[in-house]
Amino acid sequence: MNTPATPSPAPVVIATRESRLALWQAEHVKALLAARGHTVTLLGMTTQGDQILDRSLSKVGGKGLFVKELEVALEEGRAHIAVHSLKDVPMELPEGFALACVMEREDPRDAFVSPRYASLAALPQGAVVGTSSLRRQVLLQALRPDLKIEPLRGNLDTRLRKLDEGQYDAIVLAAAGLKRLGLGERIRAVFAPDEMLPAAGQGALGIEVRSDRQDLIAALAPLAHQPTWLTVAAERAVSRAMGGSCSMPLAAHGQWHGDTLHLDAAWGDPEGRSALVRAQAQAPVATLAQAEALGDAVAAQLRAGGAQGL
Template sequence: MNSSRPAPPSSIVIATRESQLALWQAEHVQQLLTARGHTVQLLGMTTRGDQILDRSLSKVGGKGLFVKELEVALEEGRADIAVHSLKDVPMELPGGFALACVMEREDPRDAFVSNRYAALADVPQGGVVGTSSLRRQVLLQALRPDLKIEPLRGNVNTRLRKLDEGQYDAIVLAAAGLKRLGLAERIRATFTPEQMLPAAGQGALGIEVRAARADLFDALAPLAHQHTWLTVTAERAVSRAMGGSCSMPLAAHGQWAGDTLQLRAAWGDVQARVPLVRAQGQAQVRTLEQADALGLAVAAQLREGGATGAGTP
């Protein structure tokens, strides 16, 4: 990298999926960058993750299916940045790519959505609850082993439509997505982290660039939120250490108490053959390296408790 800083880019192209939520996220970043004097355009794309809707992500390659095409656009120079929901970003980025910015987090919790029941406790024995997440599946099984947990794929509106058609008694979605789309009124109850520990990075947006683009690192720096970045770094370190992907029922969530980051994690078996394994740790965290170290320590606790690098050992 040259000692003199490159000039900020006059024009920035954002690669984005074309789902309603992904477009909201990209347009949010577009507005923030435009307000800072940049000319910003969107490059809408359809990813493999958007195309394959008849099988669970864990069976067809994981959440990386939502980002690969966007990375190709960055590599080929058709786009400069890609905006991702961090819980959809693989724990290890391909060589030559980097997270240039993590933005302030929206509500990281999971939301209970139902037309019939006010809370999970109200769903009758044998009721059908929909989710696409193995993490949510094992946590729901721990809370209510008497329920039927059924797969649920599609974008937010598709999932809500399936609920409204009566295919499910209730569904569980990320609160952040519903709030960003102006659908907060569909939330009947919000799970506390004690009830349902969120996924690593849930509710946070990350901006990916080619690692060599120092000009973009500078342009994106004002959008970064340091506390969120430190928190999700610790969460993602847990998942990375466990070999994390969407095929692993793993939760990791950090919360601050002053300058101390308290990190909790949970691992489960989708066949419910073994009880949930939980771990927690805390440390004063001021750097990404310290956040990473905390995540690795909590992952080690999970392994000591019997967690393995796969959901069905």
């Protein structure tokens, strides 16, 4: 008697931006799913965030501009999942969408990149540092008020090219992106979290699906890394409680000490009118609800210290 063949998993189409880093992220997930028997293809897309390069993200709608077109592809059934850098994902997903999986985190720290200078401390007074992030801007201003912080947009390769052309003395980028693309040698120094507190979700990949696709949620479950998921849930809860914008001058970073999650956050005024506000708390965390409660508590501390949400 012939044993019936196990049906092959349904094909999976991944919606992705077409930057080199986004494609690396999508290919990484594709390889992991393919190893589990799935047939996987990529649907490359250009998002509004990729097209608007002459204005800062905080002025044109925030980092959600990088995910909207991908969500439309999921909604229309042209793709089934979208792989995001969690740092770019709005705190509240649209109705009908869910974060199905958070994968193990790469290095969450910020990297100092410069062809001429070995560290932030080595920069001369008045040096020009490029960053696209209000968070990095306020943290850099707190560390070195004498520097000139200039906007820097574009994908990773574009930012490095602008640096190499001499438009900046140094730039600050996420260490994770450089490492994923094999560009770790460009990192001159990595900032300790207590110097430059990372953004919520920095270095972690999240996979978004339509919330009614329980089959996909089950298929993605083996790719999830629970300690990372709990950490970024706490970090993102700080941002959500402060108004939910990825473009806010806000940092939130969690670290495990045994079963206890230590969560630090910082908020700064981009105009430099007030000092950096810092907050921290810790608690045993085993569920997403506990992680989010810890994030809410840290956000309340920030507000009590004078931080302004949206």
